[in-house]
Amino acid sequence: MGMGTAMAEAVADAAGVYRLMTWLTASFPVGAFSYSHGLEWGVEDGTIRTVDALVAWVDDLLALGSGWNDAVLAAAAWRASAAGDWTGLAEVAELAAALTPTAERRLESLSQGRAFAAAIASAWPCEAVDRLKAIGGDLAYPVAVGAVAAGHGLSLPATLLGYLHGFVGNLVSAALRLVPLGQTDGQRALARLEPRVLATAARAALSTLDDLGGAAWVADIASMNHETQYTRLFRS
Amino acid sequence: MPDAASHLAVLPPASRLQRLEGRVVLGVKADADGVTRLDRLYQSGSARLRLPKGPGLEGVLINTGGGLTGGDLMETEVVVAAGARATVTTQAAEKVYRASAGEALVLNRLAVAGRLDWLPQETILFDGARLCRRLEVEMAPDATLLAVEATVFGRTARGERVTHGLFRDDWRIRRGGRLVYADAVRLEGDIDAQLACATVAGGGRAVASCLYMAADAEARVEAARDLLCAGGVKAGASAWNGLLALRLVAPDGQTLLRALAPLIEFLRGMPVPRVWRC
Numbered sequence: 001m002g003m004g005t006a007m008a009e010a011v012a013d014a015a016g017v018y019r020l021m022t023w024l025t026a027s028f029p030v031g032a033f034s035y036s037h038g039l040e041w042g043v044e045d046g047t048i049r050t051v052d053a054l055v056a057w058v059d060d061l062l063a064l065g066s067g068w069n070d071a072v073l074a075a076a077a078w079r080a081s082a083a084g085d086w087t088g089l090a091e092v093a094e095l096a097a098a099l100t101p102t103a104e105r106r107l108e109s110l111s112q113g114r115a116f117a118a119a120i121a122s123a124w125p126c127e128a129v130d131r132l133k134a135i136g137g138d139l140a141y142p143v144a145v146g147a148v149a150a151g152h153g154l155s156l157p158a159t160l161l162g163y164l165h166g167f168v169g170n171l172v173s174a175a176l177r178l179v180p181l182g183q184t185d186g187q188r189a190l191a192r193l194e195p196r197v198l199a200t201a202a203r204a205a206l207s208t209l210d211d212l213g214g215a216a217w218v219a220d221i222a223s224m225n226h227e228t229q230y231t232r233l234f235r236s
Numbered sequence: 237m238p239d240a241a242s243h244l245a246v247l248p249p250a251s252r253l254q255r256l257e258g259r260v261v262l263g264v265k266a267d268a269d270g271v272t273r274l275d276r277l278y279q280s281g282s283a284r285l286r287l288p289k290g291p292g293l294e295g296v297l298i299n300t301g302g303g304l305t306g307g308d309l310m311e312t313e314v315v316v317a318a319g320a321r322a323t324v325t326t327q328a329a330e331k332v333y334r335a336s337a338g339e340a341l342v343l344n345r346l347a348v349a350g351r352l353d354w355l356p357q358e359t360i361l362f363d364g365a366r367l368c369r370r371l372e373v374e375m376a377p378d379a380t381l382l383a384v385e386a387t388v389f390g391r392t393a394r395g396e397r398v399t400h401g402l403f404r405d406d407w408r409i410r411r412g413g414r415l416v417y418a419d420a421v422r423l424e425g426d427i428d429a430q431l432a433c434a435t436v437a438g439g440g441r442a443v444a445s446c447l448y449m450a451a452d453a454e455a456r457v458e459a460a461r462d463l464l465c466a467g468g469v470k471a472g473a474s475a476w477n478g479l480l481a482l483r484l485v486a487p488d489g490q491t492l493l494r495a496l497a498p499l500i501e502f503l504r505g506m507p508v509p510r511v512w513r514c
Contacts, residue, residue, distance in 0.1 A: 047434055060435035069420065098409075098418035101481065102474035213404060213422025217443055217485050219435040224472025224483070228461065 016154040019124070020162035023116070023145070026173065030115040030141070032166070035108040036174040036234035037066070038223030043178040045222075051185045054175045055192050057219075058168055062193070062200045065216030067167055069099060070142040071204035072212050074163050077146030078156050081128045089147055090135045095209070097138035102223040104236035113139035117148070126151035160201040168193050174234060256301040256308040258283025264293055266319035266350065275317065283310055286327070288510070293320075296511055297356070298327040304342070306335025306366050313345045318376065320350040325509040326357045329388075329489075334364030339402060342369040351380040353504050357512060358386035358442075358489055361427075366402040375449065377412040382503050386444040386496060388489035389427055397428040397441075409447065409479075417479055419445060437485045440470065442492035446482040448503045453480040456503070463502055467495025 026032055039057065042048040048057055061067040073096045080088035100106035117139060120129045128151025132139060142163060149159035168190065176186045204211075223236060260283045263276035272293045279285055282301040288294060297312060304310065316322050332340055346352055354371075361367060375381055385405065390396035407419040423430055431437040448456070457475040460482060464471040469486040482499065486492035497508050507513075 042434075047438075053434070056433070057435055060433045064423075064430060064433065065435055094415045095418055098415045099420060101419070101483075102472075103476040104474070106476060213406070213420040215421055215423045215430065215437075216435045217483050218438050218470060221470055221472035221483050221485065222435075224474040224481075227474060 012153070013155075016152070016158055019152055020149070020154060020158060023120070023124075023148075024162045024166040026169065028116070029119050030112040032112060032170045033173070034234060035112070035170070035236040036178070036226075037061075037105065037108060037171060037236055038102075038219055038226050039171055039174050040178055040232055040234045041222040041226040041229055042219075043175070044229055045225075047222075048175065049179060051181060051189050054172065054179070054181070055189050058171050058189070058193055059196050061171075061216055061219060062164065062168070062196045064214040065219050066105070066214070067164060068200060068204070068214055069212055070167065071160050071164060071200055072207045072209065073099075073140065074142035074146035074160060075156060075204050075207055076209050077143040078150040078159055081131070081147040081150035086131050086135065089131065089143075092209070093132075093135060093137065093139055093143045096140035096143045099212075100140065101220045102227070104227055105220075105223050108236040109140045109142075110138050112141040113144040116141060116144045120144075120148050124148075124152070128152075157201060157205045160204050161197070164197045164201050168197055177233060256304065256310075257281040258299060258301070258309075259311040259313075260285045260297060261313045261315075262295050262322075262324065263315040263317070264320045264322045265317035270319060272320040272322060272350075276315070283312070290510070292506070293322045294509055295322060295324045296327050296509070297324065299330065303331035303333050304340035304367070305333040306338035306340060308340045309343070310341070311343045311345075313347075314352060314354070315347045316350045316352045316379075318349040322351075323353040323355060323504075323509055325355045325511055327511055329357045330359045332359060332361050332365040332367045334362055335366040335401075339366040339368045342367065344369070344371045346371070346373045346381070346383075348373065348379040348381050349376040352382070354381070354383040355500065355509055355512070356385065358388050358493065360388045360391060360489070361398055361401060361403060363390060363396055363398050364401050365398065368402070368404040369406070371405075371407045373407075373409045375409065375411040378451070379411075380450040381409075382446075382448050382500070383407075384444060384446045384496065384500060386442070386489075386492055388442045388492070389431060390441060392441050392488035393490075399426050399428050401427055403427065405445075407445070407447070409449070411449065411478075416477060417447060417449075417481070421445075438470065440485040440487055442486045442489045444482075444484040444492055444496055446484070446496070446499065446503075448480040448482075449478060451478065453478050456480060459502065460499060463499050464495065467498070469495040471495065
């Protein structure tokens with residue numbers, strides 16, 4: 001491989017980083033800041049009062065809950081989209097929507113999925129986002145991200161890392177507002193979660209849909225009970 | 237000091253050198269008077285179905301092998317035609333023994349045009365058990381389903397902990413051909429350590445998932461929550477698109493079943509199956 005090719009690939013990688021950082025940052029218009037994924041109830045019932053408890057909660061979701069399942073679904077969507085397998089993509093989309101375990105987690109995932117596809121179609125068009133629109137029906141957020149990232153030629157490991165970084169960043173940010181914790185506590189939490197995020201992204205990059213599965217029952221119950229919470233900042 | 241009988245109970249019966257297989261197919265339909273009648277019954281291997289006399293059609297599944305271990309396969313298929321109503325339960329709690337090789341497979345396929353209450357008694361995983369369970373449901377758009385699966389990790393009364401094993405529980409529910417609900421539970425390795433995690437079971441060792449799909453599913457969420465509140469377990473309920481999903485986490489099987497029974501009675505408008513009350 002000549003220097004020219006290596007340089008061209010490095011530039012392409014950098015372009016990929018630019019896109020992922022743009023799409024998966026808190027300012028991308030999907031309304032991520034309005035969802036706590038049930039964490040608000042975990043704070044309300046006293047489970048999450050410290051940085052340690054916050055890190056444990058998010059770490060569990062990555063190892064045994066929705067963080068892992070989202071990464072597996074994003075990977076499956078990425079693969080179907082990269083292969084131009086639009087029937088396969090439709091199946092992943094149907095499964096991902098059916099797997100949302102509560103009304104609010106469903107709202108959180110489907111609203112963001114829809115908003116993500118709309119913003120991409122407007123500012124970052126690609127065939128994959130047109131295909132998602134043609135498939136119609138419920139579009140879960142990880143499926144939208146995985147399909148679009150492949151449509152833009154972004155690598156699967158980078159896509160999963162970007163998705164999980166957004167997932168973790170949003171939960172930590174919600175916790176800073178709710179517990180409350182200081183900005184430095186938030187950074188400590190993110191630093192401590194880095195190994196799990198990297199490991200989960202790497203594991204999910206090699207996964208198939210048969211690897212779906214977790215057991216974060218109490219996190220699901222927290223989301224169910226959040227629906228009954230009297231005073232709340234978040235929609236989930 | 238465990239006595240000889242309780243020690244033996246840990247092991248699958250000696251006669252169980254052969255891998256166990258069983259299959260039941262039950263079909264029910266409504267007669268001209270709207271009464272639910274048996275339409276078809278097929279049973280093979282170590283699976284049997286009893287249909288005790290009583291109000292309503294209630295099928296009781298029996299595993300004549302007395303439990304499951306790695307390599308075993310149990311299949312149940314239930315077809316409920318339009319206008320018919322049936323309940324299917326199990327004779328006893330299903331015990332899943334330590335697996336020396338492979339996984340126990342439990343495949344349940346339900347096709348519902350009328351109403352089905354799928355109410356097997358709890359499954360108890362012994363330490364070292366490996367179980368893959370799958371629930372596949374095809375529903376007509378206006379059909380009604382109540383499905384409950386309760387799982388207890390270890391014989392909690394004697395302090396048993398599941399420190400190694402596998403538990404997978406996959407639900408795929410289609411209504412009018414569309415996948416509307418799915419669940420993918422997977423715990424592997426030191427299950428007890430994972431149950432201790434705050435987002436998993438917070439140290440609980442018994443869990444139940446419950447799904448009620450009916451025209452009035454969303455209207456019943458508040459009353460279901462009130463019943464759960466009274467149950468002394470960690471639990472929640474949520475409803476959307478004509479389905480009501482519930483999860484319960486309890487310290488042990490007995491506490492779980494005590495909380496579950498009134499909920500089941502509420503959602504089916506009749507008592508729990510008679511075998512549950514033994």
